[in-house]
Amino acid sequence: MSEFDKEVRRLFPSTRFEEANKGEVVVKADDTEIPALAQRLKEQRFSLMLLFAMEDFNGANGITLWYVFEKEGFEEILVIQAAMKESMESIAAIFPPAYLYEREIMDGFGVAFARAFDQRRLFLHEAYPEGFHPLLRSFRNMHIKAKKAISLSEEYPFKEVKGHGVYQIPVGPVHAGIIPPGHFRFSVIGETIFNLEIRHFWKHRGIEKLAEGMAPEEGLLLAQGICGDEAIANALAYCMAIEKICAIHVPSRAEHIRALFAEMERVYSLLGDIAGMVVDVAYPLGASPFFILREEMLRWNEALSGSRFLKGAMKIGGMAHDVQPAALSELSRYLGSFYSRFTEGINGILSSSMVVDRFETTGVVKKELVLPLHLSGPIARASGIHADVRVQHPYGLYQQIAPSNKVTEEGDVLARFRVKAATIKDSVGIIKRIIASLPSGKMCAEYRLHDGHAFSLVESSRGQNIHFISLGNGKIERYKVRTASFCNWNAIEHAVLGNIVPDFPLINKSMNLSYEGNDL
Amino acid sequence: MSGFIAFAIINVVVVMALAPLYISLVKKMKAFLQGRKGPGLLQAYYSLWKLFKKEVVYSSNSSFIMRVAPYISIISALVAALFVPLLFIPDDYSGFGNIILLLYILAVGKFFMALGGLDAGSAFGGMGSSREMSISSMVEPVVIVLFAAIAFVFRSTNLFEILREASHGLGGYASLWLLLIPLVIVLLTETARIPIDNPETHLELTMVHEAMILEQSGRNLALLEIASAIKQLLLMGIIINLFMPMGFNLQVLFPAGILIAFGAFAIKGAFLAASIGVIESSVAKLRLFRLPNLFALSFFLSVVTIMMEVLL
Numbered sequence: 001m002s003e004f005d006k007e008v009r010r011l012f013p014s015t016r017f018e019e020a021n022k023g024e025v026v027v028k029a030d031d032t033e034i035p036a037l038a039q040r041l042k043e044q045r046f047s048l049m050l051l052f053a054m055e056d057f058n059g060a061n062g063i064t065l066w067y068v069f070e071k072e073g074f075e076e077i078l079v080i081q082a083a084m085k086e087s088m089e090s091i092a093a094i095f096p097p098a099y100l101y102e103r104e105i106m107d108g109f110g111v112a113f114a115r116a117f118d119q120r121r122l123f124l125h126e127a128y129p130e131g132f133h134p135l136l137r138s139f140r141n142m143h144i145k146a147k148k149a150i151s152l153s154e155e156y157p158f159k160e161v162k163g164h165g166v167y168q169i170p171v172g173p174v175h176a177g178i179i180p181p182g183h184f185r186f187s188v189i190g191e192t193i194f195n196l197e198i199r200h201f202w203k204h205r206g207i208e209k210l211a212e213g214m215a216p217e218e219g220l221l222l223a224q225g226i227c228g229d230e231a232i233a234n235a236l237a238y239c240m241a242i243e244k245i246c247a248i249h250v251p252s253r254a255e256h257i258r259a260l261f262a263e264m265e266r267v268y269s270l271l272g273d274i275a276g277m278v279v280d281v282a283y284p285l286g287a288s289p290f291f292i293l294r295e296e297m298l299r300w301n302e303a304l305s306g307s308r309f310l311k312g313a314m315k316i317g318g319m320a321h322d323v324q325p326a327a328l329s330e331l332s333r334y335l336g337s338f339y340s341r342f343t344e345g346i347n348g349i350l351s352s353s354m355v356v357d358r359f360e361t362t363g364v365v366k367k368e369l370v371l372p373l374h375l376s377g378p379i380a381r382a383s384g385i386h387a388d389v390r391v392q393h394p395y396g397l398y399q400q401i402a403p404s405n406k407v408t409e410e411g412d413v414l415a416r417f418r419v420k421a422a423t424i425k426d427s428v429g430i431i432k433r434i435i436a437s438l439p440s441g442k443m444c445a446e447y448r449l450h451d452g453h454a455f456s457l458v459e460s461s462r463g464q465n466i467h468f469i470s471l472g473n474g475k476i477e478r479y480k481v482r483t484a485s486f487c488n489w490n491a492i493e494h495a496v497l498g499n500i501v502p503d504f505p506l507i508n509k510s511m512n513l514s515y516e517g518n519d520l
Numbered sequence: 521m522s523g524f525i526a527f528a529i530i531n532v533v534v535v536m537a538l539a540p541l542y543i544s545l546v547k548k549m550k551a552f553l554q555g556r557k558g559p560g561l562l563q564a565y566y567s568l569w570k571l572f573k574k575e576v577v578y579s580s581n582s583s584f585i586m587r588v589a590p591y592i593s594i595i596s597a598l599v600a601a602l603f604v605p606l607l608f609i610p611d612d613y614s615g616f617g618n619i620i621l622l623l624y625i626l627a628v629g630k631f632f633m634a635l636g637g638l639d640a641g642s643a644f645g646g647m648g649s650s651r652e653m654s655i656s657s658m659v660e661p662v663v664i665v666l667f668a669a670i671a672f673v674f675r676s677t678n679l680f681e682i683l684r685e686a687s688h689g690l691g692g693y694a695s696l697w698l699l700l701i702p703l704v705i706v707l708l709t710e711t712a713r714i715p716i717d718n719p720e721t722h723l724e725l726t727m728v729h730e731a732m733i734l735e736q737s738g739r740n741l742a743l744l745e746i747a748s749a750i751k752q753l754l755l756m757g758i759i760i761n762l763f764m765p766m767g768f769n770l771q772v773l774f775p776a777g778i779l780i781a782f783g784a785f786a787i788k789g790a791f792l793a794a795s796i797g798v799i800e801s802s803v804a805k806l807r808l809f810r811l812p813n814l815f816a817l818s819f820f821l822s823v824v825t826i827m828m829e830v831l832l
Contacts, residue, residue: 169643169725176734177722191651191808280726282718282805288554354715354804501647502808505723 004076011040018081021244021454023393026079031088034067037080038091046071046078047374048091050466051101052480053084053109055137057470063109067091068455068466072371075393077455090116097374097487108135108208120157123201123519126150134209141209161187161194169501173202180515184504191500196493200518207520211479216242216316216449216469219476223467224311226481227517229272232258232265233460234481234517235314237467240395242316244454245471246447250396253441254318259397260434261310262458263427268297269461270378270420270427273512277417278349280506281358289345293338300334303327318444332435335428342428346421359414363495363507366411373494374487377463379511382419383411389459401430413510449474460484462514483517527610528602534782535601539749540564542756542793546713547720549797564749571742579640579735589636590736590743596629597750604754606761607781608769609680609687617680619667626710626754629747630656637732644724648731651808655716655728658812659709662819666702669822670762672829673699679758687765695828696762702818703759704799709815711752714800716811726805753789760788 008025009017018026029037038048050068057064065088067080082088090113092099102113103122110133113119124132127146133139160168166189173181181202187195207226211219223238224231236258243250250258275290298308304323305313313320349355367384369375380387386407390398406422408415453470463484470477488511495507544564551558578586603622630652637649673696674682690696709716712729721727724734733744761768767784770777806814 167643169647171643171724175722176724278804280723282714282721283803284550284554284720285801286804288556292555352804354806357810358804358807500808502726504725506726 002076004071004074004078007044007071007074008078011044012037020079021452023076024079024455025076026081029080029082031065031082031085034065034080034082035089035091035094038067038094041069041078042094044071045371047371048095048097048101049077049374049464050468050480050482051091051098051105052468052482053105053111053135054470054478054480055109055135057081057478063111065105066468070392072392077393077457079455084111087112087114089114092116092118095374096372097490100486100490107133109133110136123204125201126154126156134206139209141206156199158185158197158199159195160185160197165189166194182515186501186504188501191502193496193499193501193504196496196504198489198493200489200515202519203515204519208479208481211476214476215474216471216476219469219479220314220316222479223481224314226520227483227485227514228309229265229269230460230462230465230483230514230517232261232310232314233458233465234467234483236262236396237456237458237465237481238469239314239316240456240458241454241467241469242449242471243447244456245452245469246449248317248445248447250318251442251445252439253322254443254445255397256434256438257319257323257443258314259401260323260431261305261313263431263434264297264301264304265310266427266461267424267431268294268301270424271297273420273461273509274346274417274424276509276512277359277413277506278355280509281355283349283352283355286345286349286352286355289341289348293342293345296334296338300331304331315444317447318442320444322443328435328438332432335432339425339428342421342424349417356414358503358506359417359510360412362413362503363499363510364411365491365495367409369491369494373490375463375491376484376487377459377461378416378419378423379463379488379491381405381407381423382415384409387463389457389464393457395456395458397434401433403427403430413506416510453478460517462512462517463488465517481520483514485514485517488513489518523610524612524616527605527608527613530608530778531604531606532598532601534606534785535598535750535753536746538786538789539746539753540568542753542789543749545790545793546797546800549794550801553798553801568742568745571745572739574738576738576740579642581641582639582735585632585635585639586735587740589632589639590740590747592632593629593747594743594750596625596632597747597754600625600629600754601750603679604757605680605683605769606757606785607778609684613678613680617678619671619677619679619682620664622679623663623667626751627656627660629751633732633744633747636736637734640735642735644727644731645735647725648727648729648734651728652732655709655811658815659706662702662815662822663706665819665822665826666699666706669699669702669825669829670696672826683758683761683765684769686762687769689765690763695825698821698825698828700759700763702821703755703762705814705818707752707755707759708796708799710755711748713796715803715806715814718805756789756792757785760785760792764788 005025012027016028018028020026046069049070053063053065055063063084065082065084069078090102092102099118102116107122107124129145166187169186169188171184173183183199185197186193207222211222220235220238224235226234271290271294275287278287301310302308304327365379365383370380370383370385376387388405390403403426406419408419451471456467458465465483468480496504544561548558600622603617634649634652637645671677673693674685676682712719717728736744767781770781
């Protein structure tokens with residue numbers, strides 16, 4: 001029995017443990033027990049990773065809620081299943097991210113959470129008709145009649161600071177630039193931000209619903225389309241979940257190439273973040289080296305995988321194609337010059353007093369927020385918490401190669417800049433090591449599908465992505481994805497407080513969260 | 521008087537013809553430094569032409585202010601163009617050329633631009649206007665002291681006289697060079713450039729000048745853009761004719777003298793525009809609340825110049 005098992009058994013002396021996949025500890029609980037359990041888990045510093053619902057799980061009638069927790073220092077995750085009766089008591093007051101998950105479930109399944117402090121709609125905006133709950137099994141994909149007009153009383157109530165001299169700035173969802181839609185409601189006095197509420201979910205695609213009934217191979221295409229610059233991360237998580245269910249052993253060479261592509265994705269994504277931060281303080285000259293390096297990385301992506309954004313590279317059981325050995329050795333040589341040019345670019349930025357002045361003390365994410373909000377990725381690492389799935393829940397090749405992450409305490413834009421820069425350097429190192437130690441062998445395992453369900457975790461460029469897949473009769477019954485952005489968006493609402501409005505875009509860019517990964 | 525009318529026509533035509541070019545040129549220079557190709561030099565003209573053909577959309581909350589603001593802005597810019605001789609100085613300029621008056625003619629245009637920003641009732645317009653006016657209120661005393669310093673150096677408040685003196689060479693006006701820095705700071709501020717503002721941003725929340733004109737569209741927007749471009753050219757013209765008077769106010773027969781002066785001005789203007797591009801590229805935008813430091817520097821240098829003129 002593992003340490004984690006013991007830890008959990010101490011917490012739940014008499015509860016029923018379920019048969020589960022490796023790395024998952026599954027507990028069945030009654031709906032009435034949930035708030036007390038949540039309270040106990042919070043005291044033991046567990047963190048809520050995911051909460052979602054599934055209809056008719058394992059032949060049971062009705063809705064089963066899945067609460068998924070992790071604890072720092074343990075590889076395994078804790079899954080609590082609770083059958084939902086009439087209604088379930090909200091745990092949003094105990095685990096803050098639950099206020100999003102619960103609203104998501106209310107929209108998707110039409111169920112209620114008792115005593116939830118926030119009962120507003122989440123991904124189904126006011127224009128959707130009443131009684132429309134797309135994730136119910138009974139709902140078939142079809143054309144729906146959107147409301148033509150929304151009365152004043154139906155309008156979404158934002159939390160606003162009121163008082164003398166306070167005014168509201170509504171921004172978006174239509175912006176002056178070409179960026180995805182998001183609505184930001186600021187309450188401001190002068191230029192100082194007193195409150196920010198973010199409203200997202202303007203382009204809901206219904207990916208979870210689309211996945212229902214798909215063959216696993218088909219669902220892979222859906223997974224890699226969730227978010228453009230996390231194509232590898234999400235495709236990898238998807239494949240890992242299927243491989244876990246079907247006990248597929250991925251060949252060693254494929255594991256290496258998977259990690260190689262995951263790191264290349266991280267490098268080009270974070271290069272975009274770094275360049276964007278510099279552009280947002282109006283220093284495009286300093287940003288251009290990073291744009292150039294990013295473009296070069298995209299070309300390497302194309303040379304290795306045939307796709308600039310590494311699409312179509314992944315396959316259940318391994319990789320779709322092998323890579324050219326000649327291209328790999330060239331890439332390895334290129335990375336030498338990449339490293340020095342990148343370091344030069346970073347030093348150039350950090351030696352500009354005007355840029356550092358803009359970055360420093362701007363948009364601080366406090367360390368105390370990381371665990372309660374379940375922040376992950378570079379944002380958490382910049383605020384003093386060493387959150388990285390590759391270290392905490394090692395998968396694939398990362399069981400052998402661990403990244404040496406930089407962790408800073410300040411939590412401001414400058415800290416995120418430094419952490420992201422260090423992550424790029426680290427990833428370049430990993431890529432070089434992979435190329436040097438690439439074994440030969442098969443690219444893909446033979447496999448036979450069977451039914452079951454599993455979770456998988458990956459570290460994308462933005463942090464922790466978690467996927468859940470349930471297969472029944474060889475088809476997907478339920479596919480649930482939560483990317484890092486879903487939780488990390490909450491960090492911005494806290495980070496901007498006390499900052500001035502013109503610094504918001506910089507704070508936003510320093511996190512560079514995904515709109516698509518948030519709104520499936 | 522006919523001499524002044526000829527001057528007025530030539531000066532205004534030159535201003536209108538060159539103003540968009542230098543907007544493009546600054547962009548081109550910045551793109552070049554970033555390793556990009558950048559837009560063509562005629563892009564600013566194409567954009568204005570495009571805007572003139574588009575319809576004007578008014579917010580239903582807007583009043584007549586929104587409708588007249590662009591015209592007042594362009595008129596104030598064109599009147600200001602009569603105050604800054606670019607190619608030559610006419611024999612008779614009575615009533616024109618007072619630098620204090622020039623400042624406030626430009627301020628009228630800016631005032632109405634800011635009112636227009638408030639008029640539509642959108643959060644961005646109001647935010648842009650309030651920021652622009654906050655910056656203006658800080659920069660106005662700086663500009664007044666700067667122009668007072670210029671007036672002290674040349675013992676005149678008339679720009680025509682000042683520039684005529686300057687065209688004889690700056691040998692006797694060593695203290696004037698101190699004013700080059702404040703003049704460039706004022707140029708960058710008044711034309712909404714880095715490090716004060718960012719003319720190329722698409723981020724509504726960081727904008728100052730752009731937010732103020734966010735509600736403007738079509739022909740009205742084009743007029744405001746031209747007014748801004750003219751303002752930039754006039755400030756550039758003052759710097760060029762003060763510090764690089766080669767070719768300015770030649771005593772050669774018409775039209776040869778005018779053509780030479782035009783060519784010389786266009787080249788010097790291109791040089792200055794490219795320099796603005798270099799300055800903009802080499803610094804980042806300052807934090808909004810750090811702007812007073814920059815203006816304080818400008819103020820200080822102007823005051824030092826005045827003290828040198830008075831005491832020495």
